[in-house]
Structure formats: structure tokens, C-alpha cells
Amino acid sequence: MRKLVALPVLSADALSSVAYGPEAMLAVLVLAGTAGLAYSLPVAATIAVLMVAVGVSYRQTIRAYPHGGGSYIVANDNLGRVPGLMAAAGLMTDYVLTVAVSIASGVAAITSALPSLDPAAVPIGLAAIAALLAGNLRGIRQAGFLFAAPTYLFIIAVFLLVGFGLADAARQGFHPQPTPQLTATEGVGVLLIMRAFASGATAMTGIEAISNAVPAFKPVKWRNARTTLTWMIGLLVALFAGTVAVVHFSGVVPRSSETVLSQLAHRSFGSGALYVFVQAATAAVLLLAANTAYNDFPRVLYLLARAGHAPRSFLRLGDRLAFSNGILLLSLAAALVYTVFGGDTAALIPLYAVGVFLAFTLSQTGMVVHWWRLRDLHWRRSLFFSAVGGLLSALVLVTAAITKFASGAWVALLAVGGFVLLTMRIRSHYDAVNKALRLHTDAVEVPIGLPAGSVPEDTAPASTGPAAPTGSQREAAAATGESEETPRAIQNLSVVAIASLDLAGLRALAYAASLGQPTLALHISPSEDEARRFHEYWDLWGDHIHLEVVVSPYRATVAPLVHYVETLHRQRPELTVTVFLPEIITRRRHHQLLHSRTAPRLRRALRELPKIVITTVPFHV
Structure with a gap:
């Protein structure tokens, strides 16, 4: 792919998280009322710094793994089998929740514009998952303008929102508008701010997609991939920070009946064509973001099956050259999670951060070991960037696991532990069978x-x-x-x-x-x-x-x-x-x-x- 096509196709997951990441952060801060919302800008700035640090560390991964370096490959190569399986577990959890959260957020964008559809949110989401399943079983590939257009339209839509919002704030002298009357249910404390930080950091999901897909670029592959990653991080920081800033100045607060982006679009554009454009672009890019998991989830399963940690049926390609069994498993898992949590984005977010940052942490820790062993030109600089990215990712992982444990993070932790145990048992069985079948x-x-x-x-x-x-x-x-x-x-x-x-x-x-x-x-x-x-x-x-x-x-x-x-x-x-x-x-x-x-x-x-x-x-x- 050319960079202009690769950027929107591979960045859809990360950039679309602007639709729910800032809102997830604000939904925690609003529990402390106006005093809690006052921390939105500092927390957002911290998340932006984290985005840059992790993005720079993944630039080093692309240089070290020019043939594609996902978290599972990096952790398995440099840290060993069990850390590799933990990274794979984090990725698998991430991909399942990418489908569930993206569909839930996309449906929320639709129901915000058409409130009468709200009671049918779960059936609409399940129908979207079924459509993704059918399309991917027929061998749909993310390439070309068809898949690039939604991301570019979403970028334009959010920049329009941010531009109009900041222009309006400038006319008011950048004085924040008063928020509606809020009833504080919690006090402002370290725990609340940490929870908000962990929720907002889910906007970073999908950052590693480009490091996975280096072979898909035109030559020079690794250089084009690093350039595309830099553009993606820049856009992600700009969209995330701009959205939070406009929310801060406009006085908008999260509501269960309407998304934050929809409220901002109503304030800036009313209910006319531009409002419809914003909502349609948001729903489209979230659907595309859900589809990215259909490329990566079966691929990780294939790698696990090749190593004997998953059933060998996941090695097989279907008639349309798609990993049909992996696609079916992802659809069933995402549909189950989506249904159990009622298609509620806020309920799904606590599960999200654990898988995302577990994969980030193990990947970057693996890169630290890689650079320490290799010690080639500029290895100290690369090791430093990887160490910073790994340390910050580990802090978010621990924060999310502690502060969101009761809210649902325990489900993700249990899923990771169960996954590692299951894959180890599968490998043990295959080893025993191979020993029994070996020629003497x-x-x-x-x-x-x-x-x-x-x-x-x-x-x-x-x-x-x-x-x-x-x-x-x-x-x-x-x-x-x-x-x-x-x-x-x-x-x-x-x-x-x-x-x-x-x-x-x-x-x-x-x-x-x-x-x-x-x-x-x-x-x-x-x-x-x-x-x-x-x-x-x-x-x-x-x-x-x-x-x-x-x-x-x-x-x-x-x-x-x-x-x-x-x-x-x-x-x-x-x-x-x-x-x-x-x-x-x-x-x-x-x-x-x-x-x-x-x-x-x-x-x-x-x-x-x-x-x-x-x-x-x-x-x-």
C-alpha cells in the first residue's frame, strides 16, 4: 500500500477511538461534578504524552522487525513462551473488545441522531457483527479508496468540530461555558483521576497495527511504515486533545442518551447536513475499525496454531483465502460480549484497557531485551525509547487493573489467565501426541x-x-x-x-x-x-x-x-x-x-x- 492508503486503513482503529476515548475519561471525572471536570485538560495532556512515548517506541519495533513485529512475536522471541502467550492473550482480548466497543460506539452515534432506534441498539449491533462476519468470510480485504474514505471523512469531521469549537471559544475569550447542574457522587481524589486516566487511555488502542503490517507497504517498507506511524500519532494526539479542549470550553458533559461528539455537532451545526455528516462519518469509521480486528485476530490464532498452542484447524484457509475458523470465533466472542453488556460502551471500556496495555507492556519490554542483546548502531537510544514506552504502558496496565477491577477489569484478567492456561495445555497435548507418533x-x-x-x-x-x-x-x-x-x-x-x-x-x-x-x-x-x-x-x-x-x-x-x-x-x-x-x-x-x-x-x-x-x-x- 501507498502511505496515503495505508494511513487511513491501518489507523482506523486508533483514530476512531477519539469517538469514545475522551468520553470515557469525562464519564469518570463527571462523577465528582464540576471539580472533577476541571482535571480534564491535565489528564488529557498526560494521555497525549503517553501516546507520543508509545508511538516513538513502536518506531523502534518497526526498525527491528521489518517483516512485521506484533506483540506476540516480539514477546515470544525476546521474553519466552509464557510472556509471549500473555501478549497473545492481551491481543485476543483487545481484538474481541475492538469489535464490541467499536460496534457499540457506532450504534450510539446512530441512536444519538435517531433516538427512536435506541431500544433496538443490541439487535442493530448484532446485525452489524453478522454483516462483518459474512463479508470477511467472503474474503473482503482492507485496501483501496473504499476502505480509506471513512477514516479520511472522520478526520475531516472531527477537525471541523474542533475548528468551529475553538473559534467559538476564541469569541468568548477562551472562558469555559458553565456546565449543567451536576450532582457529585464522588470526591476528587487520586483514585478517581487514575480511573479517568485509564479510561481515556483506551484511545490508544490500535497503535501497534502499523508495526504488524510493515510487509503491506511499498518499498522502502520499514521507512514508509515509520512515516505512516508518525502521521498517525500526530493525528491521534491532535484529534484527542482538540476534542477534549472543545468539550472543556463548551461546557458539554457526557449523557447516556447522546454521545459527546453528537452534542458538539449539535452545538456547532444544529441538526442540518453537517451534523448528519459528522454522525455518518463516525459510524462508518467505527465499523471499519471493527473490521480491522477481522484481519489481525485470525492471524494471531494462525501463529499460535503454527506453534502448537491452538487447534490446528486455525491454520486452514477457507475457499476465499480467509481464515474462516478464526473469523467465526471472533464473531461469536464479540457477539457474546456485546450482548452480555447490553451494547453499552461505558460498560465495555473497563475491560478494554487491560488487554491493550498488557500487549503494549510486553512488546516494549521485549524490545528492551532485543536492543540489549543486539547492541547495534544507536542501540542505546532505541533501548531508552522502548524502556520509556514499556514503563508508561506498565503503569497504565497496573492502574487499569486496580482502579477498574470491580468494574469489569477482573473479567479481562480472568480471560488472560484462562487463555494462557488453555494454550499451555493444548501445547502439552500436542507434544505428547508428537512423542507418541515419532518414528523409532x-x-x-x-x-x-x-x-x-x-x-x-x-x-x-x-x-x-x-x-x-x-x-x-x-x-x-x-x-x-x-x-x-x-x-x-x-x-x-x-x-x-x-x-x-x-x-x-x-x-x-x-x-x-x-x-x-x-x-x-x-x-x-x-x-x-x-x-x-x-x-x-x-x-x-x-x-x-x-x-x-x-x-x-x-x-x-x-x-x-x-x-x-x-x-x-x-x-x-x-x-x-x-x-x-x-x-x-x-x-x-x-x-x-x-x-x-x-x-x-x-x-x-x-x-x-x-x-x-x-x-x-x-x-x-
Whole structure:
């Protein structure tokens, strides 16, 4: 992406938080009445300093990780497995709440303009989540002007609000307007100010998006990414500080029935076209911000699954080249959170800060370790910036955990702890299964009496693509059908689908070969390099059975397997093809969810073809 496109696309999450971050801060300060609101400018200034510090520290991350350096990758590389999983937990919590909070805030913008829709806020939000789910399952990508426009329109809308508001304040000599009569329910104290600070700091969510997406930029990638990050931080500080300043001078206070931005727009523009523009731009950018989580959440799940900390089903791409399982999980989690909290932005905010700043803290702490180990040119300066960003992020994390614990932060802390425990258990299970499946020299018995030439040369289809059946082949298929009634009438070919050379795979090969029928092995490989490695393993094993390798670069397994068997059936319709699949059987039923369910999917896909048999060969662990 060019910088002009990357800026709005990757900054939508961070910049859209101006719609709820300042309001969340003010909603805490207003509890102390006018005396509490007097602290809005100092607290906002502190948050702006924090934004700059964290932004500068992420510039160092981009330089160190030019291929993309999310919190999970940085923490895992430099701090170890458990901190990496904690960072991943913070990110996953952040992404779920990004969807829930953005949708809740977007719906609030709509109901502020159309109060009659307020009773239907939860159904409207759920419908928006369903729309995001459907769009992302079909492979929508955030690129181009279509996705850049909402962010630019929102930037224009907020700058119009700030400009009109400051101009009006200048005419009044910058004297704050009196606020409505307020009843203080709390006194001004350190705890109240800390709570307000933690709430307002949620405006920083999404800052790390650019460091995650460095490979998406045009060359020079890391330099363009750093420039874009600088522009994003500058815009975020300007929009956040400008909004708080205008609220301070206008005397607007948070109300449950109307958002702060809507109140400011009403004061400046009335109820005309500019007011509608502000509300529409706000709702649009919040919807786009929710959609950014649909790119990042499945990607983190993919990285976890690749490391064995999540079910392997999250490695698989769908037909539209989207991580369908991760997208479904995110939608269900966000819909559940949104419904449980009634679509109320104020109720969701306390959960937000913990995940955001846990990821920030671990990422920047990891960068401190990285620079200390590397010690390259300018490492001291980079270490200093990363240390400052990490320290400030840790202070916000502790503040949010303490001051918002009873308000809902305990849910986020519990979710992080449960996530780390679950992922460690999943990795432990996979390690135990891998140990049970690992080949041992004394335990391997290869099939005897089946040389590589046991499969006729014209039996296996070319792995480069299907050949169209000839007219005689169609006639033969129609004539033979499934009319064989004696064993001698059946011409059998065994195809063993083998993912890796382990004990389960060899058991399936041995079983198929023991039947004395022509047999070939079929391996679906995610890359040419992996295919070459598998061929080398096969040669070491002894090349006892003919091997076919199909490269599937999107990690799809069932579709290439179905495609191969269909092609085989068209080329040799007289054959009865038996597909053998190794199947891991676990002692505990819930562990079965962590292993492939290829056989049922393959049966459903091939049930229309005659003379295809699917057989599973169990291996108990």
C-alpha cells in the first residue's frame, strides 16, 4: 500500500477511538461534578504524552522487525513462551473488545441522531457483527479508496468540530461555558483521576497495527511504515486533545442518551447536513475499525496454531483465502460480549484497557531485551525509547487493573489467565501426541513385496492438474457403474493420504499395503520446499510405495485431496478407489477437537462419485 492508503486503513482503529476515548475519561471525572471536570485538560495532556512515548517506541519495533513485529512475536522471541502467550492473550482480548466497543460506539452515534432506534441498539449491533462476519468470510480485504474514505471523512469531521469549537471559544475569550447542574457522587481524589486516566487511555488502542503490517507497504517498507506511524500519532494526539479542549470550553458533559461528539455537532451545526455528516462519518469509521480486528485476530490464532498452542484447524484457509475458523470465533466472542453488556460502551471500556496495555507492556519490554542483546548502531537510544514506552504502558496496565477491577477489569484478567492456561495445555497435548507418533528405528516395519512400480504408470493422475475425461471413459463409467457383485470383478486402487511420516501414517500405509492391492501414497504439501523435504524423507524410508505430492500453498487439505480423487476417477472410471486416512484417537474425548476431522468432510465431498470408498485407520494415543 501507498502511505496515503495505508494511513487511513491501518489507523482506523486508533483514530476512531477519539469517538469514545475522551468520553470515557469525562464519564469518570463527571462523577465528582464540576471539580472533577476541571482535571480534564491535565489528564488529557498526560494521555497525549503517553501516546507520543508509545508511538516513538513502536518506531523502534518497526526498525527491528521489518517483516512485521506484533506483540506476540516480539514477546515470544525476546521474553519466552509464557510472556509471549500473555501478549497473545492481551491481543485476543483487545481484538474481541475492538469489535464490541467499536460496534457499540457506532450504534450510539446512530441512536444519538435517531433516538427512536435506541431500544433496538443490541439487535442493530448484532446485525452489524453478522454483516462483518459474512463479508470477511467472503474474503473482503482492507485496501483501496473504499476502505480509506471513512477514516479520511472522520478526520475531516472531527477537525471541523474542533475548528468551529475553538473559534467559538476564541469569541468568548477562551472562558469555559458553565456546565449543567451536576450532582457529585464522588470526591476528587487520586483514585478517581487514575480511573479517568485509564479510561481515556483506551484511545490508544490500535497503535501497534502499523508495526504488524510493515510487509503491506511499498518499498522502502520499514521507512514508509515509520512515516505512516508518525502521521498517525500526530493525528491521534491532535484529534484527542482538540476534542477534549472543545468539550472543556463548551461546557458539554457526557449523557447516556447522546454521545459527546453528537452534542458538539449539535452545538456547532444544529441538526442540518453537517451534523448528519459528522454522525455518518463516525459510524462508518467505527465499523471499519471493527473490521480491522477481522484481519489481525485470525492471524494471531494462525501463529499460535503454527506453534502448537491452538487447534490446528486455525491454520486452514477457507475457499476465499480467509481464515474462516478464526473469523467465526471472533464473531461469536464479540457477539457474546456485546450482548452480555447490553451494547453499552461505558460498560465495555473497563475491560478494554487491560488487554491493550498488557500487549503494549510486553512488546516494549521485549524490545528492551532485543536492543540489549543486539547492541547495534544507536542501540542505546532505541533501548531508552522502548524502556520509556514499556514503563508508561506498565503503569497504565497496573492502574487499569486496580482502579477498574470491580468494574469489569477482573473479567479481562480472568480471560488472560484462562487463555494462557488453555494454550499451555493444548501445547502439552500436542507434544505428547508428537512423542507418541515419532518414528523409532526399531519400531518401523516397512511394507514388503510392494516395489515402487507396483502402481501402473497410467494409474496416478498428473499432480499438476486434472485431465478431462474422454468419451470412451464416460461410457465406461456409465457402463460399469457399481454393478460388481463378485470380488474378482472389482479392480481396486488404494490411495493413502499421509500428512507426515510418523507412526500413524506408517500404520495406514502398512494396512493398505497388506491388502495386496496396487497402492500409492498421496501427500498434500503447503510449499515447494516442504514437498522437496518430504520427498527426501520418503527416499530415506525406502520408497517402497509410489508417492504423489500435490502442492497446496494455502494449506487447504480436503479440496486438493478431493480434486485428486475426482481426477483419478475420471481417468480410470473402472477402478474402485479406496482412500485410507490415518486418524488420531485420543483417550479423552475433548482432546479429539484438537485433531483433524478430514474423513467426514471427505465423505461429504465425494459421496456423489461412484466407486469411492473412504477408510480411516485409527492410531490410539
